[in-house]
Amino acid sequence: MTPVELSRTVLRAVRCAVDDGELSVAVPEHAVVTVPGPGGRGDYATNIALQLARPAGCPPLQVAEILCPRLRDAAGVADVEITGPGFLNIHLEPATATAALVGEILDRARPNGGQCPSGPIRLTGTSRPDGPTATGDSHPAVGHRTPAAGPRQTATTGHIRPAVGPTTHTPTGPRYTPPTTDHTPYGHTPTLAQTVVPLRIPYEVRAEVVADTLVRVIATQGGRAEVDHVRPGETVDLRPVPAPEDPAPLGPDAARWALLYPAGHDRPRITADHLLQRESNPLFRVRYAHARARALGRNAVRLDFTPVPGDVTDVPSAAPLVRALAEYPNALTQAAAHRAPDRLARHLVAVADALLAFQHTVLPLGDEKPSAAHRARLALAEAAGTVLAGGLSLLGISAPDYL
Structure with a gap:
């Protein structure tokens, strides 16, 4: 249902x-x-x-x-x-609830599989408090940043610049396409409907990246964030612990993750660990889980079956994944309410870990023929991939279909 x-x-x-x-x-x-x-x-x-x-x-x-x-x-x-x-x-009923959850996620899948077509601000160098405005681009799926009016509309340009969105690879397998509808994205909850949220931030790279992300997260709650820079000694609404060094050498995706994944009161680690394609790297696990979900869809096409939301209670590893997907809207609500995008980042890690534990049950094994159970499992995996792509997009990080 x-x-x-x-x-x-x-x-x-x-x-x-x-x-x-x-x-x-x-x-x-x-x-x-x-x-x-x-x-x-x-x-x-x-x-x-x-x-x-x-x-x-x-x-x-x-x-x-x-x-x-x-x-x-x-x-x-x-x-x-x-x-x-x-x-x-x-x-x-449990089976009905799972099918309804998966169906809702797939029905609300955002264009381009949740990618960010116009893109967030990008890291490029060091901070200067005297440059022209660089407040980010519009985000077609979840709203846009509205620059605050007044003399302090100016922002830094030394370390950020508007840029095109993350690049992705399009699958070339026969007839495979990720979910691409124009409905309201899953997780959109109007808890801040028509609310204007001021974000007065210092001239500092991490504060700007956090604010840039919150613009999109707050938009999923029906609100609108207005970002303004303040000078030393003035009152701020958002002051995360600054990065100890320039994160730009990590590249745009790893740099943003390094600044967003720790809680605001924790000092971020700017190390090459964020670039490692290893299980110990949370960013890699999230992006790899998304790529695995897309690969399962391509392989299912080759086996001539498609996803259909249904009962997955026969697979014990499905329950943690269903639970993580059901809690995603609340993770967005908490991230917006507490001005804490790290809550979203950490929830994406939970979704990714649950999907990676579940993925091995999706496709038929050996001579086994695809059944209704496989179609339901595939739908659940595809829903998880959609949530991961959408969440990464809110963080301003790309979600490649191949990794």
Whole structure:
């Protein structure tokens, strides 16, 4: 059951209540179904009771109590809870919940498999507080940086510059393409809807990279960040521990990861370890896991089967991956709320590690023929690859299909 199907289920419950005479309202054309917010429970939540309370002439809690048993009787629904003033929190059957989660991620896959077409700011040298504005480019999937107005709109140019986005290799296998739709990306939660978040930062490379990333992360929450530079002695909103040396020699991707992966109060390590293609390097694991997800898709095409969201409970290693994907929207929310992109980076490592443990179960072995189970596992792996690509894009780091 996808969120769209669950929305129809909610509307059917409303229609049944109207037909039975328990509610006297016009059945709306659409019911909003989202991942539960803070204080919510279950797999999905809807505010339909709050929406109908005024036309029904009764409190939202009463509307929710009328709809609750009808939703519980729906196929694929395990339980329904009421929280707050009347939010309906829907628990799906485990297999149904996984299929719905995977289906939502794939439906919301961003163009270019989650890549960043226009790109973030790029590291190129040392900082100077007297150059022209260099506040980053627009980001088509998740919003854009809005330069703050006023005399301090100027920023550094010695170590950053607007640049084209990360380059990627396009698979050349027969008929294979990663998910590429134009829907709202998975993890978009309007917790900061129409909120302007000021980010006053010092003239320092790490502060600028963190702010550049937060512009995109905050946009996933429906907010808009305005970045302004301040001079020594003035109040700042964001002051991560500076890098001990220039990160530019690491290259744009490793440099950004080196500055973003540690918590803001920790001093980043600017070492060549970030360039090693080894299991000990978190950046390598994240990008390698994404490349493996794309490789599984190419190999599945050669075996003539495609991903279909479904039940993966027969594979023990699937549970940690499903859990990590389900927690991704919350990781974005926390990263935006605490101005901490390291929370996103660390969550991507958790998704990558879970995918690398699960990947060996996806394709048929030996003479085994592709089955519904393989299609469901492939869909889960592809969803994980989509989340990794989208998360790396928010960090301003490329996610190559080949590594």
